[in-house]
Amino acid sequence: MNDVAIKVRGVRKSYGRFVALKNLDLNVKSGVVYGFLGPNGAGKTTLIKILLGLSMPDAGEVKIFGEDLFLERNRILKSIGAVVESPAFFEYMTAYENLFHLTRLSGRIGKDKIREALDTVGLRDVEDRRVGAFSYGMKQRLGIANALLPENRLIFLDEPTNGLDPHGILGVRQLIRRLCSERGITFFISSHLLSEVEQVCDYVTIIDKGEKICEAQVSELVGRQARIQIKTPDPDRISAFFRENNIEISDEKTHGGIAVFLVKGPEEFIPELNRKLVASGIDIMKIGKHRDTLEEIFVEFTGKNRTDSASDRF
Amino acid sequence: MSNLPEKTGQILLLTDFELRKLFRQKQGYAGLVVIVLLVALCAAGVYMRINHPHHGPVKYQGQMIRELVNGISFSMTVLLPGIYILLPMVIGIFAAGSLAGELQNGQLRTVSLRSVPRLSIVLAKFISLSVYSYALLGLMLVVSYATGAFIFGYKGDILIFGPAFLGKGSEVFIMSGDVAFQRLFLSYFFAGYALISITAMFLMFSVIFRGMAMAVVVPLGIYFISYILGVLPFMENIQRFLPTRYIMIWKYTMAQDIMWDSMAGDGIFLAVYTVCYLVIAAVMMNSSDL
Numbered sequence: 001m002n003d004v005a006i007k008v009r010g011v012r013k014s015y016g017r018f019v020a021l022k023n024l025d026l027n028v029k030s031g032v033v034y035g036f037l038g039p040n041g042a043g044k045t046t047l048i049k050i051l052l053g054l055s056m057p058d059a060g061e062v063k064i065f066g067e068d069l070f071l072e073r074n075r076i077l078k079s080i081g082a083v084v085e086s087p088a089f090f091e092y093m094t095a096y097e098n099l100f101h102l103t104r105l106s107g108r109i110g111k112d113k114i115r116e117a118l119d120t121v122g123l124r125d126v127e128d129r130r131v132g133a134f135s136y137g138m139k140q141r142l143g144i145a146n147a148l149l150p151e152n153r154l155i156f157l158d159e160p161t162n163g164l165d166p167h168g169i170l171g172v173r174q175l176i177r178r179l180c181s182e183r184g185i186t187f188f189i190s191s192h193l194l195s196e197v198e199q200v201c202d203y204v205t206i207i208d209k210g211e212k213i214c215e216a217q218v219s220e221l222v223g224r225q226a227r228i229q230i231k232t233p234d235p236d237r238i239s240a241f242f243r244e245n246n247i248e249i250s251d252e253k254t255h256g257g258i259a260v261f262l263v264k265g266p267e268e269f270i271p272e273l274n275r276k277l278v279a280s281g282i283d284i285m286k287i288g289k290h291r292d293t294l295e296e297i298f299v300e301f302t303g304k305n306r307t308d309s310a311s312d313r314f
Numbered sequence: 315m316s317n318l319p320e321k322t323g324q325i326l327l328l329t330d331f332e333l334r335k336l337f338r339q340k341q342g343y344a345g346l347v348v349i350v351l352l353v354a355l356c357a358a359g360v361y362m363r364i365n366h367p368h369h370g371p372v373k374y375q376g377q378m379i380r381e382l383v384n385g386i387s388f389s390m391t392v393l394l395p396g397i398y399i400l401l402p403m404v405i406g407i408f409a410a411g412s413l414a415g416e417l418q419n420g421q422l423r424t425v426s427l428r429s430v431p432r433l434s435i436v437l438a439k440f441i442s443l444s445v446y447s448y449a450l451l452g453l454m455l456v457v458s459y460a461t462g463a464f465i466f467g468y469k470g471d472i473l474i475f476g477p478a479f480l481g482k483g484s485e486v487f488i489m490s491g492d493v494a495f496q497r498l499f500l501s502y503f504f505a506g507y508a509l510i511s512i513t514a515m516f517l518m519f520s521v522i523f524r525g526m527a528m529a530v531v532v533p534l535g536i537y538f539i540s541y542i543l544g545v546l547p548f549m550e551n552i553q554r555f556l557p558t559r560y561i562m563i564w565k566y567t568m569a570q571d572i573m574w575d576s577m578a579g580d581g582i583f584l585a586v587y588t589v590c591y592l593v594i595a596a597v598m599m600n601s602s603d604l
Contacts, residue, residue, distance in 0.1 A: 054426060055603040077429040084427070088420030092339050101331045105324065105428035146424070 004066070005030045005154050005186040006051060011060030013046055013210075020046045021057070021210045028188060028203070030065075030153075033180050035201030035218065036190040043210040044190035045085060048156050051188070052082055064154065078106050081147030082156035086163075087139040091132030095123055095142055098131055103149040117145040121175065137168040144175065154186045155179075161196060173200050194292065198222055206297065213301045221297070226266045228273065231286035235259035238282050245276070262290055324430055328438030329445075336408065336446050345404045345450045352400055353458045356392045357465055364466075379473060386494045387472035388462025389455060390501060390568075394478075396454055397505045397564070402537055404450065405509055406516040407530055409443050413595075414520035414529035423604045432599045440510075440517060440592060447509040455502045469495070479565040480573075487570055497567045504564035504577070511584045512537070514591035515557065521598045560584045 008026035012019070020043045028034045038044050049055035051062060053073040062069040064076045089098045096114060103109045118124045121141040131139065140163065147155045160176070161169040177200060179185045191197055197204050198218055206214040214221070227250060232238050235254055242249055242263060251262040265273070267289045274287050292300075336342050364380050413436075416422040425435060463469075472494045476484025489497065515537075520529040540558035543549045553559055560580040566573040 049603065052427060054423060056601075074429045074431060077427065080427075082427050084423060085420060088424050090335060090338075090421060093335075101334070102424065102428060105327060105331075105425070105430050107429075 003030055004028070005064065006034075006188065007061075007063040007066075008047075008051070009061040011047070011050060011057045011062065013043075013050060013055070013057045019210055021050075024060070024207070024210070024212055026205060026212075026215075028186065030186050031180065031184045032202040033176055033187040033189065033200055035197035035204035036188065036207070037192070037194065037197050037204050038190075038207040039192055041209075042192075042207050044192075044207065045158055046210075047207075048082070048084055048158050048188070048190055052080065052084065052156060053077070054084065079151075079153045080156070081149065081152040081154075082158075083140070083143035083147055083160065084156065084158045086136075087143030087146075089131045089139065089142060089146075092130060094128050094130055095134070095145075096127040098142070099146055099149060102146055106150050109150045113149065113151075117148045118142075120148065120179075121145045122171070136163040137165060140164060140168070140172070144172070148179070148185075152185065154188065156188045156190075158190050159192070160189060161191075161193075169196075176200055194297065206301070214297070222292075226264070227262045227290040227292070228265050228267075228270055229286070229288055229290035230261045230263065230273075230277070230284065231258065232261070232282060232284055233258055234282050235261075237280070238277070241277065241280055241282060247273075258285070321431070321434065325434050325438050325441070328425075328430065328434055329441045332412065332438050332442035333445060336412070336442060341408075341411070342446075345408070345446075346453060348400060348404060349396070349450065349454045349457060352396060353392055353454070353461050356395070356458070357388070357461050360388060360391065361465060382471060382473040382488065383462075384467040384470045384472065384491075385459045385461075385463030386469065386491065386498050388466055389458040389498055390472070390494075392454065392458040393501060393505060393564070396451075397508065397561070398541070401447070401450060401454075401505075401509055402512045402561075403534065405443065405447050405513055406534055406537070408446065409439075409513050409516035410520050410526055410529035410533075412439050412443060412520075413517050414524060415526050417520065417524045417604070418526055426604050433596045436517065436521075436592065436596050436599050440514060443513045443517070444506075444510045447513060448506045451502050451506045451509065455498070459498070474568055474570075476568070479562075479568040484569070489570075497572075500567040500572070501564040504567060504581075507581065508561040508563050508584060511557070511588040511591070512561070514588045514595070518591040518595040518598075521595045521602070524602075557587055560587070 004027060006026060006028035008024060011021055011024045013021040024043075024047065036044050036047065046055065050057050051064070051069070053069055053076075056070075064080065067076055069076060093101070095118060099114045099117065100111075103114060115124060115127065118127050121144050123138060123141055123145060126134075126138070131142065134142065140160065144155075144157070144160070147157070157176075160172050164172060173196070176187050176189070180187055189197070189201060201218050204214075204216060204218050204221060205212055230238065235252075235257075238259070238261060239249070241247075242261070248264045249261055250264055253260045270287060270289065274284065277284055277287075360383060364383060413422070416425075422435070426432065469491045471488050471491050473486065474489050475486050477486070516529065516533050519533040523529045523532065537558060540556040544553050544556050544558050560583045563577060563580045563584060566577040566580075
């Protein structure tokens with residue numbers, strides 16, 4: 001058993017003059033959920049397509065379970081599943097038929113295995129229904145069932161919770177964690193949502209404009225960003241309070257007389273801080289742990305706001 | 315070479331999948347509908363022509379003599395408009411839907427995520443569409459012969475108007491019923507061979523354009539332009555290079571003695587065109603991002 005599921009060295013991909021990936025390196029251990037985080041257009045799907053042999057890089061080397069992807073693609077793909085971009089099936093066929101015809105291209109498979117996969121994603125009851133009648137969420141789940149078959153060791157999911165309702169999102173997250181812990185399947189998940197990566201992934205790589213800007217264990221990344229958010233109608237008095245108590249302000253926004261401060265400190269510090277603020281007579285509208293957005297982490301790592309538009313805020 | 319049985323097995327599995335897709339789609343039966351419509355209109359036309367003879371100048375004198383019209387001659391009459399316009403259009407649209415449509419909608423990516431070479435995917439689509447072409451032609455043969463036999467009689471001698479098929483130098487002659495039956499099957503068989511080449515052309519353009527609209531419009535445009543140039547007398551120098559020049563390979567079965575030499579020549583050209591289309595499609599498919 002190879003400990004490294006994916007090894008990427010110096011992968012570069014351009015479309016004309018646009019460089020989508022710039023000499024990217026990556027190491028993904030076996031049996032973990034690996035997040036690949038970045039805003040829209042950062043190069044996430046491009047890399048996933050390269051890792052699946054759907055797209056050829058201009059340069060670089062990719063090894064999956066120790067084997068060269070470009071030399072052994074067809075053999076490697078026998079143990080890899082994926083949902084890239086959106087799940088696309090043959091809508092005039094049933095869920096079962098889709099899985100049956102697609103899966104047997106990877107080798108012989110029993111009907112019970114297909115039914116088990118449908119059961120795993122909660123589609124067993126609708127296996128004889130045409131996929132054309134499925135909601136987007138059901139198609140997404142069918143995509144995951146397809147990625148599980150025949151008995152894949154590595155699964156790529158491109159924005160797996162896109163288009164799902166809250167129940168669907170929760171279900172997919174639980175499913176990924178369960179399959180990783182129970183079956184030892186390695187997941188490579190692309191997302192533009194830090195909260196999603198935080199809840200599901202063990203490791204994360206953040207990319208922006210084709211460049212890797214951070215690679216870390218998720219718990220470390222979230223921990224190092226520990227900040228407290230305080231909303232108050234007394235911005236002047238609270239600023240003075242922070243100065244007097246040597247509390248570092250990392251961000252401040254004021255709108256209509258109401259200020260929102262971000263100060264550095266762990267979650268455990270909140271009760272004490274709250275008591276002190278109240279004792280100082282400062283009105284507090286809200287206090288709590290701040291959850292960093294992807295944009296804020298970008299700012300943290302790049303030193304400036306590099307996102308292109310308001311649509312890239314999450 | 316050790317992978318050969320595995321690769322052949324994969325192509326067979328893919329072909330089976332493609333055929334199921336073709337016959338499972340409701341659109342798959344559109345071909346049947348247009349064939350029935352064509353046969354019905356042709357039957358009405360021939361029936362009216364026999365029972366209400368045209369009194370003005372008649373171009374193809376004697377073609378519709380009552381005694382020489384039967385299921386065989388009617389089926390041959392239907393093949394002419396069928397193979398010139400209707401079937402290339404139907405097959406072309408299905409070929410484009412099968413490849414360009416799936417490229418556009420992402421299903422081809424889903425299939426490519428399995429352990430199958432892209433060349434096998436193109437080959438499987440070509441084989442299944444070829445089977446579909448022959449199925450449509452077989453259907454046209456059965457429906458047209460049955461209709462003709464029911465209305466005009468099931469056998470008998472037929473009148474072959476040579477100039478309509480083989481040019482001005484050919485003659486009008488009567489073909490005996492037994493020979494005509496054989497020629498009917500031969501003509502449909504070679505019409506199918508020509509349709510296969512059209513299938514390959516549409517597959518090639520599907521990979522080039524990767525979108526349904528362009529993959530239908532451009533090759534259909536090329537087909538009809540070639541067809542028009544092919545009948546213009548002052549275009550004779552370019553006609554031998556047009557892809558449609560060899561589509562009418564089946565016409566040589568209409569001669570008194572089958573013109574095997576001409577048929578072999580046209581057949582080789584058609585095969586070369588078909589292979590070229592497929593090679594271009596395979597190379598582009600292999601080198602493009604999905």
